[in-house]
Amino acid sequence: MNFFTPVSGLTHRDPVDFIRRIFVEKSCVDLPYTREILSRAGAIPVEVLDDRQTPESGLNPYPESLAQGKRDLFLCRNRGKFFKSCPGTREYRCCGYYVLNIGMNCPMDCVYCILQAYLNNPWLSFFVNVDDLLSELTQAVVVQNKGFLRIGTGEFTDSMALDRLTRLSGILVEFMRDKDSAILELKTKATVVDHLKDLDHGGRTILAWSLNSQEVMAREEFRTAPFEARLAAAADCASWGYRLAFHFDPIIYHPGWKEGYAETVERLFDSVPKESIVWISMGALRFLPALKSIAGKRFPNSRFFHEEFVPGLDGKSRYFRSLRVEMYKHLFDLISRRASSDTCVYFCMESDEIWREVFGFCPEERGGLPAMLDRTVE
Numbered sequence: 302m303n304f305f306t307p308v309s310g311l312t313h314r315d316p317v318d319f320i321r322r323i324f325v326e327k328s329c330v331d332l333p334y335t336r337e338i339l340s341r342a343g344a345i346p347v348e349v350l351d352d353r354q355t356p357e358s359g360l361n362p363y364p365e366s367l368a369q370g371k372r373d374l375f376l377c378r379n380r381g382k383f384f385k386s387c388p389g390t391r392e393y394r395c396c397g398y399y400v401l402n403i404g405m406n407c408p409m410d411c412v413y414c415i416l417q418a419y420l421n422n423p424w425l426s427f428f429v430n431v432d433d434l435l436s437e438l439t440q441a442v443v444v445q446n447k448g449f450l451r452i453g454t455g456e457f458t459d460s461m462a463l464d465r466l467t468r469l470s471g472i473l474v475e476f477m478r479d480k481d482s483a484i485l486e487l488k489t490k491a492t493v494v495d496h497l498k499d500l501d502h503g504g505r506t507i508l509a510w511s512l513n514s515q516e517v518m519a520r521e522e523f524r525t526a527p528f529e530a531r532l533a534a535a536a537d538c539a540s541w542g543y544r545l546a547f548h549f550d551p552i553i554y555h556p557g558w559k560e561g562y563a564e565t566v567e568r569l570f571d572s573v574p575k576e577s578i579v580w581i582s583m584g585a586l587r588f589l590p591a592l593k594s595i596a597g598k599r600f601p602n603s604r605f606f607h608e609e610f611v612p613g614l615d616g617k618s619r620y621f622r623s624l625r626v627e628m629y630k631h632l633f634d635l636i637s638r639r640a641s642s643d644t645c646v647y648f649c650m651e652s653d654e655i656w657r658e659v660f661g662f663c664p665e666e667r668g669g670l671p672a673m674l675d676r677t678v679e
């Protein structure tokens with residue numbers, strides 16, 4: 302068993318330690334990037350599959366097969382688009398993000414993870430045709446001149462969970478270095494950041510961590526980095542000149558939530574220089590109805606899905622508005638006491654009414670949420 306020691310010196314198991322098998326699509330075997338990844342794979346067994354054949358992740362149907370599938374890494378070609386605008390919804394204020402699709406599924410395992418209901422196959426896919434990815438990114442960022450772009454890689458996976466094998470974040474950081482019309486945000490619950498230390502990042506990459514109360518992080522997130530390790534990795538990145546972001550998402554109601562979130566906020570600002578934080582988002586738990594039964598079967602000891610929820614305008618279940626507002630106000634008050642006035646605190650997918658009730662204004666009054674975020678990093 303390998304233990305990963307990040308620059309901070311805190312030791313814990315990296316998500317890559319849980320991968321049991323690597324499958325490679327035949328036409329990708331000789332790509333230099335595939336070879337590079339396999340050279341870091343140590344003793345993990347590798348099997349080559351015919352093109353368009355997929356890994357066999359056990360006999361169980363989906364989602365039961367996720368337990369094994371999350372340990373099967375499939376290195377393959379992305380035959381679709383790498384780059385697209387984030388789907389968002391019409392009903393809630395969305396932040397105008399672009400997403401770079403680097404792979405599907407995640408080796409970590411959070412009870413609330415929406416991917417369990419979105420995906421229909423269990424294995425971890427990672428796209429190795431990185432030259433195609435970079436040429437699509439060049440088209441979008443350099444050639445097409447679509448205005449200022451905020452780009453993330455974490456729509457269908459965690460941005461950095463496989464970095465110990467892939468080092469993709471380093472490739473992207475170096476690509477973005479001189480792209481003044483865009484910013485990349487790498488959102489993660491992992492802490493492999495040592496390879497980012499000596500890179501010339503040009504300030505164009507933001508390192509972002511999802512945070513929660515310590516109880517939620519400990520009980521509802523499996524194989525993720527412990528809270529202390531996330532803070533230490535963030536502090537390291539700040540010391541190397543990277544800008545940071547944090548996402549309180551999903552905010553989950555549980556006994557002791559007020560104290561739990563207060564402690565997280567205090568420890569965050571005790572650990573990381575507030576000037577390095579460009580934005581902090583808040584999003585209360587929301588989920589597709591199918592997720593409740595999937596996660597309920599996979600994690601029968603988890604209790605938070607048993608609270609009362611109402612269907613939102615986007616079909617997702619949410620807490621009652623009064624509870625959402627109470628949780629947001631509490632967290633915003635805690636954050637406001639410690640954050641820099643230059644940090645943009647915002648909601649992920651909430652209505653104008655909630656914005657007004659909690660922040661006292663709605664995004665349109667300040668040019669819209671995309672413009673508010675752009676202004677903090679342009």
Ligand code: SF4
Nearest residue numbers: 407409410411414459
């Ligand atoms: S880290 Fe993110 S992508 Fe991975 S299981 Fe947790 S919520 Fe899902």
